[in-house]
Amino acid sequence: MTKRIVAFSRLKSPHLEQLRQEFHVDYFERLDSTDAPDFRAALAHAHGLIGSSLKIAPELLDEAPHLEAIATISVGYDNYPVDELTRRDILLCNTPDVLTETTADTGFLLLMAAARRAVELAEFVKRGDWQASIGEAHFGSDVHGKTLGMIGFGRIGAAIARRGALGFGMPVLYSNASPKPALEEELGARRCEMDELLAQADFVCVTVPLSTETEHLIGAREFKRMKPSAIFVNIARGKVVDESALIAALEMGEIHAAGLDVFEQEPLSPESPLPYMTNVVALPHIGSATHETRDAMAQRAVDNIILALEGKRPISLVNEEAWKQRQ
Numbered sequence: 001m002t003k004r005i006v007a008f009s010r011l012k013s014p015h016l017e018q019l020r021q022e023f024h025v026d027y028f029e030r031l032d033s034t035d036a037p038d039f040r041a042a043l044a045h046a047h048g049l050i051g052s053s054l055k056i057a058p059e060l061l062d063e064a065p066h067l068e069a070i071a072t073i074s075v076g077y078d079n080y081p082v083d084e085l086t087r088r089d090i091l092l093c094n095t096p097d098v099l100t101e102t103t104a105d106t107g108f109l110l111l112m113a114a115a116r117r118a119v120e121l122a123e124f125v126k127r128g129d130w131q132a133s134i135g136e137a138h139f140g141s142d143v144h145g146k147t148l149g150m151i152g153f154g155r156i157g158a159a160i161a162r163r164g165a166l167g168f169g170m171p172v173l174y175s176n177a178s179p180k181p182a183l184e185e186e187l188g189a190r191r192c193e194m195d196e197l198l199a200q201a202d203f204v205c206v207t208v209p210l211s212t213e214t215e216h217l218i219g220a221r222e223f224k225r226m227k228p229s230a231i232f233v234n235i236a237r238g239k240v241v242d243e244s245a246l247i248a249a250l251e252m253g254e255i256h257a258a259g260l261d262v263f264e265q266e267p268l269s270p271e272s273p274l275p276y277m278t279n280v281v282a283l284p285h286i287g288s289a290t291h292e293t294r295d296a297m298a299q300r301a302v303d304n305i306i307l308a309l310e311g312k313r314p315i316s317l318v319n320e321e322a323w324k325q326r327q
C-alpha cells in the first residue's frame, strides 16, 4: 500500500518529486489554518505530515488516526504537542544543525544593525536628509570588545557567541539550563545567573526555545535589570519575550535599542509600534531564510519523513521516546 502524506508548506519541485515517488501526496502550497476542509479531509488518511509554521492542536490528532510521523521544516517545534504525539507513538522530526550558521548570521546582523543604527541611517539617506557630514546625533555604539550576554547556549547561541568572541573580541556571559564546559574552554565564556548577565551585558541575545518554562522569560523585571545602553536581540521566538514590556522599556529608555526577528504575533500586527521605532530593527522571521539553508532544511525534512515512514530512524528526532516505544 502506498502511504499518504500531507505537505502543508511550499516545497520546490525536486523535494516534492522525491516525496511523490514514495507517497501519495496531498499538497497545500499555502495553508493559513488547519480549519481548511480539504486539509481536514486529507488528514483523515495521512500517514505523514510535512511542513512548517502551522500550529497543530492536540485535538487535531483525533482526526488523523493513521498518522505515524510529522516532519517540521524548522528546528523549533513549539507548534506541536510533543507529549501528545509521543503518547500516540507519532514521531516528530525537525531540522537542527543545517540552519545553525545562517540563523547565527541573522542574529549577528541584528546586533550589528541595531548597534550601528544601520536601518535608521539608511532611511535617513533615502529621505535625502544627508545634507552635511553626520555628527554625534547619528553615532552608534561599538560592538567589538563589548560584553555579549547569551540567554540560551545551544547550537545557535554558541554560533552567535563564536562570531562575537572570535570575530569581535567580545567577552561572553551565558545563562543556560546546563553548563557548557567545552564552549567555556573554546570561547572563554562564563556561565552566570540570568540577573548577573542582564546587569553586565552590553548585548543581550535570546536563543532559548519557546516552552512553558521560557514563555515571557524576559519581561518588565528583566528589562529593568539591563543597562540603559543595552541592545536586546531576539532571534528565538516572540513569546519568549513580553512584547508590551519590551515596547515600554524601549520607550522609557530602560534599554537603548532592539534587533528582532520574531514577534508574539506573526506576521506582525499593523498596529505594532515596533517597526516604526527608530531604535528597533525589525525583520520578518528570516533567521534561516537563505536559498541554501531553506533547501537544506526542506531536504532534511523530506529525508526524515521518508525514513520515518519506512520504519527507519529519522536523522533528527524530537521525541526519542516515541521511537523507543516502537522498537
Ligand SMILES: NC(=O)C1=CN([C@@H]2O[C@H](COP(=O)(O)OP(=O)(O)OC[C@H]3O[C@@H](n4cnc5c(N)ncnc54)[C@H](OP(=O)(O)O)[C@@H]3O)[C@@H](O)[C@H]2O)C=CC1
Residues within 6 Å of the ligand: 075, 076, 077, 096, 097, 099, 100, 103, 151, 152, 153, 154, 155, 156, 157, 175, 176, 177, 178, 179, 207, 208, 209, 210, 213, 214, 235, 236, 237, 261, 262, 285, 286, 287, 288, 289
Ligand atoms: N528566527 C529564526 O528564524 C529561527 C529561530 N530559531 C529558534 O531558536 C531556538 C534554538 O535553536 P537551537 O540553538 O538549534 O536549539 P538548541 O536546543 O541547540 O539550544 C537551545 C538552548 O536553550 C537551552 N534552554 C532550553 N530551555 C531553557 C531554559 N528554560 N532556561 C535556560 N536555557 C534553556 C538549552 O539548554 P541545554 O543545552 O541544557 O538543553 C539549549 O542549550 C529554536 O528552538 C527556535 O525557536 C531557530 C532557527 C531559526
Ligand SMILES: O=CC(=O)O
Residues within 6 Å of the ligand: 073, 074, 075, 076, 077, 099, 287, 288
Ligand atoms: O524559526 C525557525 C526554526 O527553524 O525554528
